[in-house]
Amino acid sequence: MDSNKALEAIYNIIANANYKIYRYWFTDIVFTWRWWVGVVLTILPWIVWTIINDKNNTARLLFVGLVASLVATTLDNVGIAFGLWYYHYNVTPFFITLLLWDLSLFPVGIMLILQINPNINKYIKALLFAFFTSFVFEPFFVWIGMYQ
DSSP, X not given: OOHHHHXXXXXXXXXXXXXXXXXXXXXXXXXXXXXXXXXXXXXXXXXXXXXXXXXXXXXXXXXXHHHHHHHHHHHHHHHHHTTSOOXXXXXXXXXXXXXXXXXXXHHHHHHHHHHSOTTSOHXXXXXXXXXXXXXXXXXXXXXXXXXX
């Protein structure tokens, strides 16, 4: 079998698996309480950020949020591709990553930390953020069954 045929066969397997995931999402995930938690946690941080955002630093903070989103989404995709973790209750069936974490909670959290009390050492802020995301929020999402 030549490499093009082999690759086509692999992509067909992936497409069939994605179809099964979409069907499962539409029948068993959408509108469950965990799905609603995901919807709220995707939208609410951005509403909070727009209310308490320092208007003088909006462009800088949005750039930092964009970079944080790109890094989080990339690393999330790598972890999923290697089978290290997966998500049970995605807001949409079209992304394998948990968008509420990669595009909402993570970047908004970083933007708020940078904005709040700017005199605190940035390394202390980074360590606190890493501690809380790793040892508080992630185990919480595992505990409520949104993350494996």
